Amino acid sequence: MIARALTIAGSDSGGGAGIQADLKTFTVRNVFGMSALTAITAQNTLGVEDIHPIPLEMIEKQIEMVITDLGVDAVKTGMMGTAPVIELVARKLKEHSVKQLVVDPVMIAKGGAKLLENDAAHALVTELIPLATIITPNIPEAEVILERKIQTVADMTEAAKALVELGAKAAIVKGGHFEGDPTDILYDGTEIYTFPGKRIETRHTHGTGCTFAACITAELAKGNSLVESVETAKAYITAAIKEELGLGQGHGPTNHWAYQGEQS
Ligand SMILES: Nc1ncnc2c1ncn2[C@@H]1O[C@H](COP(=O)(O)OP(=O)(O)OP(=O)(O)O)[C@@H](O)[C@H]1O
Ligand SMILES: Cc1ncc(CO)c(N)n1
Secondary structure, eight states, rough: OOOOOEEEEETTTSSSHHHHHHHHHHHHHTTTEEEEEEEEEETTTTTTEEEEEEEOHHHHHHHHHHHHOOOOOOOEEEOOOOHHHHHHHHHHHHHHHHOOEEEEOBBBOOOOOOBOOOHHHIIIIIIIIGGSEEEOOHHHHHHHHHTTTOHHHHHHHHHHHHHHHOOOEEEBBBBSSSSSOOOOOEEEOEEEEEEOOOOOSOOOTTHHHHHHHHHHHHHTTTTTOOHHHHHHHHHHHHHHHHTTTOSSSSSSSSOOTTOOOOOO
């Protein structure tokens, strides 16, 4: 049977981030994708124009309809928006004993728009992080969650460990926001793994975080190990950034078809 993945996230009308990035990535990685929308955004490569939140009952019904009929092998969370949404999603994931959960703690879009209310970071810590197979913050997100500055690779390593102490089984702190080559640091509760990258000079990085986390989710859904899943996701996002599509006037989308690696 084909592996199944559910993304619980916001819609990006521009198609480069949010559920659109997730569903494209799931498809290219041979996983059947499903979605529960938390918000609709009117956005493009230049920024977020408006956000329309989805009512809590409707978020709940989407999750319920998908899990009780089609079933899921892995779930990814992206833009949550508010603390009540996080609380609801955590309750549903517990109710259905979801085993593989990738938490991408989306806070701010590339153009600077706020995708998570300030008072909701606490709910991430108390509700969602303890359920996570892996949490995938960029450096500013890890700084908000842990209430500390991250300035060096050593700080990233300490941050990954601290996120596991908060209850996630694993954490990867992404280095895309540092100057120079972007190195990501993974801690799986036992070992530290370093995923070095070469910085690609491009403005087309809209949705890199969503796409990376979606690929981890797809690989986990197929039954791959955590480290294998992150390795594939790193290769996938690197190819997607390198072979950008040249779309839009601002931060353009990545190329979800670019990765030529094997299907596992
Ligand atoms: N310019 C780049 N060149 C190569 N790799 C990059 C570049 N920018 C980001 N990455 C890699 O892409 C992945 C996503 O990291 P990033 O820090 O950009 O996520 P993010 O900030 O959460 O993205 P988003 O804009 O979707 O919120 C990481 O593996 C990171 O190392
Ligand atoms: C809907 C949505 N989710 C996540 C991001 C972060 O890239 C975005 N720009 N839009």
